[in-house]
Amino acid sequence: DAGVTQTPRHEVAEKGQTIILKCEPVSGHNDLFWYRQTKIQGLELLSYFRSKSLMEDGGAFKDRFKAEMLNSSFSTLKIQPTEPKDSAVYLCASRPTANTGQLYFGEGSKLTVL
Amino acid sequence: AQSVTQPDARVTVSEGASLQLRCKYSYSGTPYLFWYVQYQRQGLQLLLKYYSGDPVVQGVNGFEAEFSKSDSSFHLRKASVHWSDSAVYFCAASRIAYKVIFGKGTHLHVLP
Numbered sequence: 001d002a003g004v005t006q007t008p009r010h011e012v013a014e015k016g017q018t019i020i021l022k023c024e025p026v027s028g029h030n031d032l033f034w035y036r037q038t039k040i041q042g043l044e045l046l047s048y049f050r051s052k053s054l055m056e057d058g059g060a061f062k063d064r065f066k067a068e069m070l071n072s073s074f075s076t077l078k079i080q081p082t083e084p085k086d087s088a089v090y091l092c093a094s095r096p097t098a099n100t101g102q103l104y105f106g107e108g109s110k111l112t113v114l
Numbered sequence: 115a116q117s118v119t120q121p122d123a124r125v126t127v128s129e130g131a132s133l134q135l136r137c138k139y140s141y142s143g144t145p146y147l148f149w150y151v152q153y154q155r156q157g158l159q160l161l162l163k164y165y166s167g168d169p170v171v172q173g174v175n176g177f178e179a180e181f182s183k184s185d186s187s188f189h190l191r192k193a194s195v196h197w198s199d200s201a202v203y204f205c206a207a208s209r210i211a212y213k214v215i216f217g218k219g220t221h222l223h224v225l226p
Contacts, residue, residue: 004157033214042218043204056213091157093214101146101165101208105157 002027004106006092012112018080021109024073025094033103034067034077037089046077046090082113116141118207120217128225129197135190135220137205145207147188149179152202152219161203164188175199200224 005024013019025032034046047067048056058065064083069075079086089110093103117140127133139145146165150158162173169181179190188205202221208214 035216043216045213045215048213093158101210101214102148102160102163103150103158103206103214105150105159107155107157 004092004094004104006090006106006109008109009107010110010112012114013082014114015084016081017113018078019082019111021077021079021090021092021111023075023077023092023106025075025092026096026104027073029094029096029104031095031097032069032075033093033095034075035091035093037091037108043091049075079111082111084113087111087113116145116207116215118205118215118217120203120205120220122220123218124221124223126223126225127195130194133190133192133195133199133222135203135205135222137188137190137217139186139188139205139207141186141207141209143209144183145209147179147181148206148208148214149173149177149188149190150204150206150216152204154201158204161190195222195224197224197226 007022030051032049035043037043046058049069052069066078089108091108093105095103119138148163149161151161152158161177162171164171164181172178177192181188202219204219205217206214
């Protein structure tokens with residue numbers, strides 16, 4: 001089976017632009033997570049979906065960050081408008097069922113905002 | 115509030131030395147516990163997991179971890195490290211049908 005696929009791997013944006021990051025979870029997985037990774041804060045949860053329903057939306061990220069699951073095999077993370085402090089690696093992960101706990105991660109999308 | 119704490123941001127050891135990376139959790143009840151590893155420019159990969167039973171769990175590449183309920187800890191150990199073990203290690207906790215909470219990670223540097 002294919003793993004979690006994230007595109008693009010690298011994105012450079014000007015301040016104020018809108019960017020969309022994409023994620024394809026492992027086929028058949030029910031749970032999908034978006035995390036932001038920085039050296040200072042580590043992994044911060046942005047969104048958590050179960051069977052396409054939003055279960056948790058990271059409180060500190062609600063105003064400019066919006067994650068959606070367009071179908072069970074595709075999710076997007078939109079950042080609008082971008083700010084330099086959004087520069088980070090954005091990780092997508094999926095989980096087969098809520099009982100196993102183990103997450104399967106993509107390689108991440110590195111965003112640089114100038 | 116639930117939390118996972120990794121008190122050491124960076125650990126440096128010589129190749130062949132033993133290793134312990136510390137992890138403490140704060141959770142109501144006993145969560146599922148995990149250790150993940152992230153090599154440079156890659157996503158996180160599972161090293162090992164604990165659900166219940168024997169408190170010492172074995173993982174890949176000679177890693178093991180020990181769960182302690184009394185201490186709320188889940189420390190990672192390896193008897194003899196290799197330079198290729200240099201990476202960032204994350205401890206994580208979760209419950210059934212719940213989000214996964216990560217520690218901030220420990221950057222391991224193995225000196226050749």
